Amino acid sequence: MLYKHPHGNVFYRNMNHPRPKIAYGQGIYLYDESGKRYIDGSGGPLVINVGHGRAEIVEAMARQAQLAAYVHATMFTSEPLEAYAAALAEVTPLPEPRFYFLSSGSEVVEGAIKLARQIQMARGEERRHVVLSRWNSYHGMTLGALAVSGRPGLRSPYLDMLHDVPHIPSPYLYRYPMTGEQLAGRLEEAIVALGAENVAAFIAEPTSGASLGAALPPDDYWPRVRAICDRYGVLLIADEVLVGFGRMGKMWALEHWQTVPDILVASKGTAGGYFPLGFIAARGADVEQVRVALGDFNHGGTFSHHAVGAAAGLATLGIMQREKLVENSATMGALMGELLHEALDDHPHVGDIRGRGLFWGIELVQDRATKQPFPKKEGITHHLTDRAFDLGLIIYHSVGCADGVNGDVVMLGPPLIVDEAQVREMVAILTETIRRELGHA
Ligand SMILES: Cc1ncc(COP(=O)(O)O)c(C=O)c1O
Numbered sequence: 001m002l003y004k005h006p007h008g009n010v011f012y013r014n015m016n017h018p019r020p021k022i023a024y025g026q027g028i029y030l031y032d033e034s035g036k037r038y039i040d041g042s043g044g045p046l047v048i049n050v051g052h053g054r055a056e057i058v059e060a061m062a063r064q065a066q067l068a069a070y071v072h073a074t075m076f077t078s079e080p081l082e083a084y085a086a087a088l089a090e091v092t093p094l095p096e097p098r099f100y101f102l103s104s105g106s107e108v109v110e111g112a113i114k115l116a117r118q119i120q121m122a123r124g125e126e127r128r129h130v131v132l133s134r135w136n137s138y139h140g141m142t143l144g145a146l147a148v149s150g151r152p153g154l155r156s157p158y159l160d161m162l163h164d165v166p167h168i169p170s171p172y173l174y175r176y177p178m179t180g181e182q183l184a185g186r187l188e189e190a191i192v193a194l195g196a197e198n199v200a201a202f203i204a205e206p207t208s209g210a211s212l213g214a215a216l217p218p219d220d221y222w223p224r225v226r227a228i229c230d231r232y233g234v235l236l237i238a239d240e241v242l243v244g245f246g247r248m249g250k251m252w253a254l255e256h257w258q259t260v261p262d263i264l265v266a267s268k269g270t271a272g273g274y275f276p277l278g279f280i281a282a283r284g285a286d287v288e289q290v291r292v293a294l295g296d297f298n299h300g301g302t303f304s305h306h307a308v309g310a311a312a313g314l315a316t317l318g319i320m321q322r323e324k325l326v327e328n329s330a331t332m333g334a335l336m337g338e339l340l341h342e343a344l345d346d347h348p349h350v351g352d353i354r355g356r357g358l359f360w361g362i363e364l365v366q367d368r369a370t371k372q373p374f375p376k377k378e379g380i381t382h383h384l385t386d387r388a389f390d391l392g393l394i395i396y397h398s399v400g401c402a403d404g405v406n407g408d409v410v411m412l413g414p415p416l417i418v419d420e421a422q423v424r425e426m427v428a429i430l431t432e433t434i435r436r437e438l439g440h441a
Contacts, residue, residue: 025052028415028422030394038389039414041426042396045210046242046359046413049269050319057274060315064308073305080310087317088281091251093260096284100297101277101305105241105267106140108278109203112265113144114299116201116235119286122293125233128200132190136170136211136401139203139239148203151211152404166190170208171217174352174363175371175402180217184224196232206253209242210398213361213409214354222257235262241278245269246320246416249330249357256356262286271312325416332418333357339427349438358416363401364408364438373402381408384437393429
């Protein structure tokens with residue numbers, strides 16, 4: 001007889017790690033069916049920005065679902081969709097932006113790659129089809145998004161199925177100290193080697209997300225990348241799926257470096273976790289050129305432009321603006337950084353503490369002097385995540401940053417509604433977790 005997992009007929013990514021059943025969430029807290037309380041210190045993989053249990057979003061979704069739960073984008077538009085796009089246009093730095101809505105980060109990445117190709121075709125640049133990306137990046141689980149991703153562990157079973165994408169290094173100053181000029185120079189070298197006439201776009205996360213845990217670039221990196229893309233006619237796609245929507249203390253992470261992309265993609269916090277929603281934003285002039293030259297955008301999506309999703313996104317954006325959550329992310333994030341440094345700077349296994357706004361990563365090492373990572377088989381981040389969970393704090397983690405296999409990062413990325421006492425409590429529990437698992441400073 002087949003082994004019956006505690007989850008019955010469901011199977012999950014973590015096949016050997018049964019999870020408790022959720023009862024409900026309120027604010028930054030989650031409660032499981034036994035009544036145990038957890039601080040949602042990471043919103044899963046950095047999704048929850050306006051907190052759990054927001055009746056305003058639920059009501060907006062219910063209203064639209066009652067009116068018309070679903071219409072296909074080739075047949076109707078809807079009031080929340082038009083209103084949401086107009087509201088987004090006010091907060092998105094692209095000139096006269098236009099928006100295409102889908103259901104996940106992977107989907108908007110795929111869509112952005114196809115849009116870049118079509119913008120190049122509309123410009124008469126038929127040969128431009130190569131999309132450049134970076135190592136130590138993550139852009140999604142679908143094969144096209146995985147091909148541009150740079151996480152060897154996630155790519156390895158599928159290598160023969162992935163199309164060939166040239167990757168350049170990500171800024172990772174803790175292990176690879178490089179100047180902005182050197183890092184951006186790698187982009188220019190790659191474009192020249194491939195022949196600029198073949199290169200459609202460069203896709204990157206403005207600040208590394210889960211792969212490197214909030215590794216920031218040198219300050220001149222993005223302006224240099226922008227200039228190189230302009231020089232060679234390469235479109236710049238900013239993947240703001242994880243770091244956008246206020247997560248890093250500005251509406252969009254690239255705003256920290258006064259850089260405007262050609263295409264921006266967002267998801268995760270877009271509808272606060274209440275609906276699977278994401279979008280591609282592009283410059284109005286580029287979208288118009290596609291319309292004039294090609295007629296249509298050759299793409300699709302049964303659930304694209306979802307009216308209930310748009311209602312959820314609009315209500316989420318409204319809360320973010322009314323409650324000034326981007327500003328709160330900047331101030332509470334600065335406090336979080338200070339407290340993390342205060343508590344953990346001297347810990348023998350804390351190699352680096354990095355981040356901005358309400359997204360912080362802590363890289364753990366076996367030896368601080370040599371930066372030697374723990375071997376993957378020790379499962380350090382898994383133990384830390386489980387221990388924090390036991391202590392009532394949900395954190396996020398990733399493995400492989402140091403060399404593609406080894407290297408442990410744990411991350412905090414709580415809802416943007418957090419207050420000072422909650423930030424203090426989160427840092428205290430995380431510090432306690434690290435001390436219990438890895439010893440005292
Ligand atoms: C930067 C980035 N892009 C894309 C994705 C893919 O998003 P999704 O998991 O919603 O498909 C992720 C998910 O973690 C991400 O962090």
